[in-house]
Amino acid sequence: MKTLIVGGGIAGVALACGLAGQGHDVTVIERELAIHGSGLGFWPYLASSLKQLGVYDEVHASGHLAERVLMCDRNGNVVTENVREDGTRLHTELVIARPTLIRLLREIATDRGAKYLQPVTYIRLENSPTGVRAQLSDGTNDTFDLVVAADGANSEIRTNFINSVSKPMPGAPGFFRALIPHDETLLPVAHVFEGSRKLVFIYPTGSGKAYAGLYVSDPEPHMDQEETTQRGLELLEEFNSPQVDHLRKIVSEDSSMFTYRRVTTHLVPAPWYRDRIVLIGDAAHTMPPNVSGGASMAIEDAAALSESVRRNPQIDEALADFMSARFDRVESVVRYAGEVLSLGPMLNSFAANSPVHDEMIESLLGQVPAGEPPRV
Ligand SMILES: Cc1cc2nc3c(=O)[nH]c(=O)nc-3n(C[C@H](O)[C@H](O)[C@H](O)COP(=O)(O)OP(=O)(O)OC[C@H]3O[C@@H](n4cnc5c(N)ncnc54)[C@H](O)[C@@H]3O)c2cc1C
CATH class of the missing domain: 3.30.9.30 (D-Amino Acid Oxidase; Chain A, domain 2)
Known part of the structure; x- marks a missing residue:
């Protein structure tokens, strides 16, 4: 499968690791030269997605376990x-x-065979049920089986191809x-x-x-x-x-x-795809960073899409599978993050004795109760 990933942020480079690791032909385009950003905190529930993408040990070794x-x-x-x-x-x-994580995942993805083009954007995309014709700013004209919009919260691809009204508000x-x-x-x-x-x-x-x-x-x-x-x-x-x-x-x-x-806080209504273009990461959803946060969800999206592609050779079936794996999960994290926020100014926590606390531990983080083994 030949994939173009638009956006070399967390979601884009994580997906490139997953797809290139399966031997797919992957091109990532990133329009910025500099890598911006400060820090990210990941809760233990992200472990399974990092392992699925085959980057767990490397990410662990490059961060600090608090x-x-x-x-x-x-x-x-x-x-x-x-x-x-x-x-x-x-x-x-x-x-x-954030810059450490992006550099690391970019390096792993390129070691696995992905192409990373920077600073490059797209000039034109033509979506169809069989593929996407893309004209890139470096002069490339090519057809891709799948285009993944990992172009962040203000995704232009979302507005132009998937949903023209849904967008995050500060x-x-x-x-x-x-x-x-x-x-x-x-x-x-x-x-x-x-x-x-x-x-x-x-x-x-x-x-x-x-x-x-x-x-x-x-x-x-x-x-x-x-x-x-x-x-x-x-x-x-x-x-x-x-x-x-x-x-x-x-x-x-x-x-x-x-x-x-x-x-x-923003969640694009399902489906997040049309024909051969699909949204992942902040392009599809944003949320307060109090139950881990958007980068965790972006990495989960990347792991889930890689897995759906692995299980379903037909791209339309893979996209439907991805959607059913992700929508309810992300919807519940967005909802919990909002409820937790309404409990007060909190960091990485939520009030004990609140129904939100119990429900969340059980359904969202069930496998890792608070205070249990601290391995992300
Ligand atoms: C205050 C704050 C704190 C946060 N803390 C956490 C935290 O502790 N834990 C956590 O998990 N998350 C946190 N997040 C959320 C996290 O930063 C985002 O969810 C995450 O960065 C989303 O990744 P992404 O790849 O989807 O988008 P982005 O990281 O925004 O990447 C999008 C990339 O696409 C590129 N791009 C855009 N358009 C084009 C184009 N046309 N052509 C080529 N490239 C393009 C951009 O240059 C950018 O590099 C926080 C967010 C905020 C605001």
């Missing part, structure tokens, strides 16, 4: 370890820098995020600092960088880069600890450090 998380007050006094004040134990996350909360140099003395383990309607988290990522974020319950209006830095520094003023001082110093010295994004 087995200890110190929960602190705004002045840096440790309140609990791995346990929120309400008694809920945190799921152990594998934390990894919601709450908002996150200021940065990938900062990791000072191991100051930050031997992950720290979370709780302020008023906001949290600061700083997690080692295992690659010499730390993933730092400021979660704000009340979303900020649109800001340019200078305003983002200024507003982020202002909001950090309420925190007072060596770790947050370190973050503040880095952000004030490098005004490109902090990015700001509001969380979006």
